[in-house]
Amino acid sequence: MIRIENLAGGYKNTPIIEDLHLEIENGEFFALLGPNGSGKTTLFKLITGQLPIQEGRIFLSGKEISLLSKLEKAKKVSVLTQEVHASFDYTVEEIISLGRYPYQKGIMKQLSKADREVIEDVMERTKISKYRNTQFRMISGGEKQRVLLAKAMAQEPEILLLDEPTNHLDIKHTFHLLDLLKEQQQKNGLTIFAILHDLNLASLYANRIGLLDKGRLLEVGDVDTLRKEEQLKQVYEVQVKTQAHPAVSNPQILMTPQHAANEKPIDLVKSYKLVKNKNYIHIQFDQPMRTISNGVIGEGIQWLKHFCNFHVDKHYNCSDPKRDLQERMDSYQIPHEQAVGMMTAVNLEDKVIETQEIEGIQMMVIVTAGVGNAVDIASEYTPNSASQIGTINTMVFIDAHFTDGALVNGYMSATEAKVKALQDLDIRDPQSNTIATGTSTDALLLALTQRGSVTQYAGSGTVAGKGIGQLVYQTTHKAVKKYLKRVQNNGIY
Numbered sequence: 001m002i003r004i005e006n007l008a009g010g011y012k013n014t015p016i017i018e019d020l021h022l023e024i025e026n027g028e029f030f031a032l033l034g035p036n037g038s039g040k041t042t043l044f045k046l047i048t049g050q051l052p053i054q055e056g057r058i059f060l061s062g063k064e065i066s067l068l069s070k071l072e073k074a075k076k077v078s079v080l081t082q083e084v085h086a087s088f089d090y091t092v093e094e095i096i097s098l099g100r101y102p103y104q105k106g107i108m109k110q111l112s113k114a115d116r117e118v119i120e121d122v123m124e125r126t127k128i129s130k131y132r133n134t135q136f137r138m139i140s141g142g143e144k145q146r147v148l149l150a151k152a153m154a155q156e157p158e159i160l161l162l163d164e165p166t167n168h169l170d171i172k173h174t175f176h177l178l179d180l181l182k183e184q185q186q187k188n189g190l191t192i193f194a195i196l197h198d199l200n201l202a203s204l205y206a207n208r209i210g211l212l213d214k215g216r217l218l219e220v221g222d223v224d225t226l227r228k229e230e231q232l233k234q235v236y237e238v239q240v241k242t243q244a245h246p247a248v249s250n251p252q253i254l255m256t257p258q259h260a261a262n263e264k265p266i267d268l269v270k271s272y273k274l275v276k277n278k279n280y281i282h283i284q285f286d287q288p289m290r291t292i293s294n295g296v297i298g299e300g301i302q303w304l305k306h307f308c309n310f311h312v313d314k315h316y317n318c319s320d321p322k323r324d325l326q327e328r329m330d331s332y333q334i335p336h337e338q339a340v341g342m343m344t345a346v347n348l349e350d351k352v353i354e355t356q357e358i359e360g361i362q363m364m365v366i367v368t369a370g371v372g373n374a375v376d377i378a379s380e381y382t383p384n385s386a387s388q389i390g391t392i393n394t395m396v397f398i399d400a401h402f403t404d405g406a407l408v409n410g411y412m413s414a415t416e417a418k419v420k421a422l423q424d425l426d427i428r429d430p431q432s433n434t435i436a437t438g439t440s441t442d443a444l445l446l447a448l449t450q451r452g453s454v455t456q457y458a459g460s461g462t463v464a465g466k467g468i469g470q471l472v473y474q475t476t477h478k479a480v481k482k483y484l485k486r487v488q489n490n491g492i493y
């Protein structure tokens, strides 16, 4: 445990750190954050004893730091700093052996069997065994960092102090090192105090963070503290936005560069190319559009340039439709990493494309509709094995600037409009014989140019929402009627 009381200290008589209180629990991973010059290294040096304390006290595992002997301190605390000395004329294994020094007994200070086992173990875990006989000065900056971590771990400390431990590391080794530290923390109860510059890594690995600004701790809290965008903007003087990580609940922070504000936005009408044939519909824009979709490819909220609807057989049954669609796109040189991809068994000749300008907002809607598998979402669930032509795929392109909230609103508006079209056409769920609300596999996308003033809402109480609703309603209505006509003429196709 580390306890810091009323700490002041710095260089000569100028205190950089002032009136600092902090308590780090046993077995906690604490990340110290703050802009350049905020005093992180100074605080670190006060804790390690490299700088004298001007005021206050620091306790390590309950004992005041000034009362600990050098040997006692070496058994409690390991330190890993940014200063990687290339002048060491030792092999990697010899450097790591130095970590066992506090445990060696007698005048000869020989390594015991237990010491050797610890050294082997840390070399294995930091993946540096193969360099054991290599001179330390002959390995790369990242490898040196791993060797010094192995040396720190060989010390088997209660507390590990790290100053920018991932500084020289590539992403693989950054994550490997932090995973290793996390494992030591979780399995062995190691207490970790790390200065980190990368807010996103801090969010992924730390239990708590401290935000240092001008020598004072502005806030100490769990990683959700990083959701305070205004505070981060004030401290770091950059535009930040907190985003959700796709797999873990910890916040991730995105920075907006200055030049983004000057980028020329795209023009909806002038900047797209449309290819339509019996195999697919492909709309390509010059620049990425802000997109929300549930496509087989390109799902979620993204920036994408290509929007595709591929024709498949009505008996289509593929174990990996995503891969299948990617391969189809590749065969037409459509970059699937930048695309939304939908599928339909509907005859693509029956697509309906409508454009309209509502209150100065240009919109285009493309719908392919089949209602053979129409479903009333509110009726009781019955597995549907019928292979009818039955998907409504809707693409909505809008020349406007939506927030993420407005994108979700717009998605609702488009869905409500589709439901209304089905209601007016008296499309029924064949199982329940009630009015259908959609089909079992409908896909929808909204793509925005992000031009003009920011629109916060796009529900039915707004011009944008009404525009989406009207155009999606008309287009869906026409597309379903085309489908019904084809069924009437050909029987079920």
Ligand SMILES: Nc1ncnc2c1ncn2[C@@H]1O[C@H](COP(=O)(O)OP(=O)(O)OP(=O)(O)O)[C@@H](O)[C@H]1O
Pocket: 011, 016, 034, 035, 036, 037, 038, 039, 040, 041, 042, 043
């Ligand atoms: N040896 C020194 N003598 C005098 N002042 C120093 C010395 N080292 C640092 N400072 C000053 O102390 C302040 C805090 O520096 P410190 O290195 O602690 O910041 P930091 O938060 O670690 O910055 P960075 O993120 O750039 O590493 C700075 O204003 C710096 O100029």
